[in-house]
Amino acid sequence: MPANLLILGGTTEAYELAERLAGHEDWHVINSLAGRTANPRRPAGETRIGGFGGVAGLARYLDARAIRAVIDVTHPFAAQMGWNAAEACQLAGVPLLRLERPAWMPEPGDRWASVATWEAAAEALRQGGARRVLLAVGRQELAPFAGIDGLWFLIRLVTPPDPEPPFRHVEWLYSRGPFVLDDERALLDTWAIDTLVCKNSGGEATSAKLVAARERGIRVVMLQRPVRPAEVATTATVAATLAWLDALQSSAYQRGV
Incomplete structure (x- = not known):
């Protein structure tokens, strides 16, 4: 049996x-x-x-x-x-x-800022000169970023947050991976992204955004694993x-x- x-x-x-x-x-x-x-x-x-x-x-x-x-x-x-x-x-x-x-590891050309908390990630945006930010963090982790003034956010989620955090300058994008490299390149270029915020989830399904960011010299604020x-x-x-x-x-x- x-x-x-x-x-x-x-x-x-x-x-x-x-x-x-x-x-x-x-x-x-x-x-x-x-x-x-x-x-x-x-x-x-x-x-x-x-x-x-x-x-x-x-x-x-x-x-x-x-x-x-x-x-x-x-x-x-x-x-x-x-x-x-x-x-x-x-x-x-x-x-x-x-x-x-396995976790993602930085490669030559990457501009990663590793952080241990979302509050530290929000502070890294304030101190790092970010202007147009792609948030790829999940709908339960948005609150620490909603109060940052002077930044524009493109927030990519699978489903809408409820309630919706009070971002002042934001565009919501709903989609589910895996994401291919050409689409990630186009996303960063179309929205003129200068900073990416994400978790170190590892795997292939969502790694293309890191390659596209590396190619463009875009800064990545990366939350490390607990x-x-x-x-x-x-x-x-x-x-x-x-x-x-x-x-x-x-x-x-x-x-x-």
């Missing part, structure tokens, strides 16, 4: 992992989505939507569903879920693996994650579990 595998998902890698495990003889996949996106795409396998109720709630869920292993494939900036998963898995005695795409539990084993690819699961099941078979 397949063992229950909980995937804390919502990312491209999480969908790929679930698809690769669909129909696997050793694993029954349960996908957990946070529920912040209306009508999310359903991954392969069983799906649950919504929170667990903190560490204690997640630990209870792991026990109630007899979860054999947990793969944390949440967004690199979903830090709280990572800490909750580490503590809950330790309490429940369930193996945990973190699958996280700290996650150092003791959690980590992989960078779906293939490595599948190998970890194979090793886990092989060990279980050898012990007669």
Whole structure:
């Protein structure tokens, strides 16, 4: 009988992992989505939507569903879920693996200003001579920038914010990646962007904007990733994650579990 595998998902890698495990003889996949996106795409396998109720709630869920292993494939900036998963898995005695795409690294020609908070990013705009800014930060992170006077913002989002922050000079652009390089070049040129603000999400789907910015010498204010539990084993690819699961099941078979 397949063992229950909980995937804390919502990312491209999480969908790929679930698809690769669909129909696997050793694993029954349960996908957990946070529920912040209306009508999310359903991954392969069983799906649950919504929170667990903190560490204690997640630990209870792991026990109630007899979860054999947990793969944390949440967004690199979903830090709280990572800490909750580490503590809950330790309490429940369930193996945990973190699958996280590598962070972007600056290349020759990049003009990056690395910051640790959105407040620091807003201050970097005030001090850095920005005039026309592309904000690609997500709708929940807009408030620190709304009060900056003297700047014009192009704000790219998947869905509109509710409520809409009180930007004085703004253009709203709603679109979903992946974004191709030629389109990103045209975007920066059409709107005369001189500064880009974004998260260090990593991956290929939204990296074209960084290449286009590098080509034009545009300054990038980059929010670095939050700290996650150092003791959690980590992989960078779906293939490595599948190998970890194979090793886990092989060990279980050898012990007669």
